[in-house]
Amino acid sequence: MSAIDLVRLSKVYPGGVTALDGVELAIADGEFFALLGPSGCGKTTLLRTIAGLEEATGGAVLIGGDDVTALPPGRRDVAMVFQDYALFPHMTVTDNIAYPLRIRQVGGAERRAKAAGTAGELGLDALLERRPAQLSGGQQQRVALARAMACHPRAFLLDEPLSNLDARMRLEARTFLKRLQRELRITCVFVTHDQAEALALADRVAGMEDGRVRQVGTPAEVFRRPANTFVASFIGSTPMNLLEGEVREGGRVAVGPAEVPGGPGAGALAPGDPVVYGVRPEYLTYAGEPTGGAFSGEVTVVENLGSAQLVTLDGESGSIQVVVDEDTEVAPGTAAWAVPRPDRVLLYRDGALVP
Amino acid sequence: MSPRRFLAVIGRYTLICLLLAFFSLPLLWLAFAPFDRAPGVAASLPSFTLDNFRELLDNENALRSLRNSLVLAAGTGAIVVTLAALAAYALSRVRLPGRDALLYALLLLSSIVTGTAAMVPLFNLAYELDLIDSQLGVILVLSGGLLPSAVFILKDFTDATPRSYEESARVFGASPLQIVRHIVVPLIRPGLATIAVWSVAQVWGNFLIPFLLLRSPEKSPAAVVMYTFYTEGGQPDLALISTFSLLYSLPVVAMFLFVSSRYGFRFHGGIKH
Numbered sequence: 001m002s003a004i005d006l007v008r009l010s011k012v013y014p015g016g017v018t019a020l021d022g023v024e025l026a027i028a029d030g031e032f033f034a035l036l037g038p039s040g041c042g043k044t045t046l047l048r049t050i051a052g053l054e055e056a057t058g059g060a061v062l063i064g065g066d067d068v069t070a071l072p073p074g075r076r077d078v079a080m081v082f083q084d085y086a087l088f089p090h091m092t093v094t095d096n097i098a099y100p101l102r103i104r105q106v107g108g109a110e111r112r113a114k115a116a117g118t119a120g121e122l123g124l125d126a127l128l129e130r131r132p133a134q135l136s137g138g139q140q141q142r143v144a145l146a147r148a149m150a151c152h153p154r155a156f157l158l159d160e161p162l163s164n165l166d167a168r169m170r171l172e173a174r175t176f177l178k179r180l181q182r183e184l185r186i187t188c189v190f191v192t193h194d195q196a197e198a199l200a201l202a203d204r205v206a207g208m209e210d211g212r213v214r215q216v217g218t219p220a221e222v223f224r225r226p227a228n229t230f231v232a233s234f235i236g237s238t239p240m241n242l243l244e245g246e247v248r249e250g251g252r253v254a255v256g257p258a259e260v261p262g263g264p265g266a267g268a269l270a271p272g273d274p275v276v277y278g279v280r281p282e283y284l285t286y287a288g289e290p291t292g293g294a295f296s297g298e299v300t301v302v303e304n305l306g307s308a309q310l311v312t313l314d315g316e317s318g319s320i321q322v323v324v325d326e327d328t329e330v331a332p333g334t335a336a337w338a339v340p341r342p343d344r345v346l347l348y349r350d351g352a353l354v355p
Numbered sequence: 356m357s358p359r360r361f362l363a364v365i366g367r368y369t370l371i372c373l374l375l376a377f378f379s380l381p382l383l384w385l386a387f388a389p390f391d392r393a394p395g396v397a398a399s400l401p402s403f404t405l406d407n408f409r410e411l412l413d414n415e416n417a418l419r420s421l422r423n424s425l426v427l428a429a430g431t432g433a434i435v436v437t438l439a440a441l442a443a444y445a446l447s448r449v450r451l452p453g454r455d456a457l458l459y460a461l462l463l464l465s466s467i468v469t470g471t472a473a474m475v476p477l478f479n480l481a482y483e484l485d486l487i488d489s490q491l492g493v494i495l496v497l498s499g500g501l502l503p504s505a506v507f508i509l510k511d512f513t514d515a516t517p518r519s520y521e522e523s524a525r526v527f528g529a530s531p532l533q534i535v536r537h538i539v540v541p542l543i544r545p546g547l548a549t550i551a552v553w554s555v556a557q558v559w560g561n562f563l564i565p566f567l568l569l570r571s572p573e574k575s576p577a578a579v580v581m582y583t584f585y586t587e588g589g590q591p592d593l594a595l596i597s598t599f600s601l602l603y604s605l606p607v608v609a610m611f612l613f614v615s616s617r618y619g620f621r622f623h624g625g626i627k628h
Contacts, residue, residue: 074528086523
């Protein structure tokens with residue numbers, strides 16, 4: 001059993017900076033869990049508090065049901081992979097992987113054999129005698145993972161595991177990491193500021209802002225129904241359009257001069273209520289002709305995304321981004337319309353999603 | 356080339372030659388005088404002999420003093436390297452109010468501790484602690500004088516090692532002393548080598564402190580014993596002095612060469628890598 005439970009966890013630095021503000025999380029045994037947020041949101045502090053490198057000023061950390069809040073990092077039985085991997089530069093790959101066993105006073109021959117075994121599982125056989133400086137970024141990451149695996153911890157903690165790799169390696173390492181976690185069936189918590197990474201890797205994602213968890217859910221949940229405007233603006237490779245509007249009769253919403261369908265949430269609101277109208281660029285249909293129930297504006301920016309293009313419309317309703325098929329010709333300076341898909345429209349009242 | 360420029364070049368090289376001669380003549384004397392039948396104070400090509408070395412080997416005081424120097428240098432070096440490494444690591448990792456001011460103050464005062472100004476209080480202190488005529492006393496005083504600079508230099512090395520190495524080891528359960536032994540010491544090894552060589556050289560050449568604190572000639576190091584090499588007539592025994600000087604300087608030169616080939620002396624500390 002190696003579930004991780006965080007109970008009203010707080011961290012206030014001397015000097016009054018609050019890094020964690022009553023974080024409440026339950027991470028299941030064997031789950032791949034992402035802590036996602038912009039820099040300074042407390043996600044790394046949270047990970048380090050689970051590891052024991054930071055002391056919580058309030059609340060508790062439970063690993064596998066045991067309260068480890070007061071234990072030093074070495075007695076929590078977790079392994080951490082740092083952003084820079086922190087491989088010891090003066091040790092060979094074997095010695096690096098065997099280091100946790102050396103601390104546990106496993107004999108030299110036995111720990112080298114075990115290290116070689118772990119290295120073999122990760123395809124590092126040919127590199128055992130090398131030093132970290134002689135390895136590529138991807139290999140260094142594997143050595144760091146092997147070192148973490150060598151002590152058979154109850155949980156893995158990964159700090160920005162992919163950020164030090166170049167773009168191509170990153171995709172490869174992402175798939176590798178996910179497969180490894182599936183095979184080991186180990187509880188794994190990782191920190192990232194990259195929403196695509198979080199959605200791709202994690203079973204569940206916690207969106208964090210200012211030391212608080214703003215939403216916990218599966219990647220599909222946080223992508224489809226972000227619980228608040230913060231998560232809505234943070235998740236998605238193209239940010240969600242969030243526009244000030246007002247509820248009208250018949251489940252419609254007025255955004256500037258445009259009157260558009262209010263989606264499933266509109267029924268719970270009374271006409272005249274102020275809302276934030278949210279719709280992802282992917283869920284808007286581009287039209288070159290005037291259309292009812294659509295935003296209108298002038299095409300100002302066209303960004304090529306490869307298989308699609310991201311078009312920015314500036315109109316009286318505000319600035320709106322639309323993802324347009326690669327085959328559609330879009331010329332800057334022309335008038336255009338964007339039709340929202342009614343079942344994908346989200347309404348936010350006071351920052352929170354209207355269910 | 357204009358005549359004017361020609362003269363300028365000649366002038367420059369003459370100046371360099373004079374400077375070179377000024378510094379190399381004593382070294383030439385050191386190289387030649389020990390092998391000379393009748394060494395004088397001038398550097399001259401010797402009429403070759405090894406008699407001076409035989410005479411030196413017969414002189415009990417001389418060889419014993421080199422052993423004493425070795426004891427003092429090794430003892431001080433060990434204390435300085437060990438304590439400076441621990442102090443530098445702690446100071447670079449623990450936030451102390453006024454840490455930098457403390458370091459600078461110690462650095463400033465350290466030159467006084469082993470200097471002439473503190474001679475009387477040092478003697479009194481050693482007397483009260485019953486450390487007069489004890490090699491331990493000399494080692495402790497010299498260590499005290501060298502430690503601030505050593506800590507200051509080593510702190511630059513420990514500052515430059517990333518914390519994530521240590522945090523990584525901590526998560527695996529390493530104790531602070533294990534972290535120092537397994538991670539910090541290997542990473543700052545060039546710094547430790549620099550400090551070791553520097554402190555050994557400092558002790559090897561120090562005259563004042565052992566002269567002050569040691570009474571018996573059989574405990575005195577080479578730098579002090581050399582001072583006693585006179586002939587029966589009260590003249591400095593140049594044969595003995597020159598031979599002994601050569602023998603005295605060789606270990607330090609050898610150590611520099613060894614450490615330099617092993618770690619390479621660079622201007623450590625000034626620039627963060």
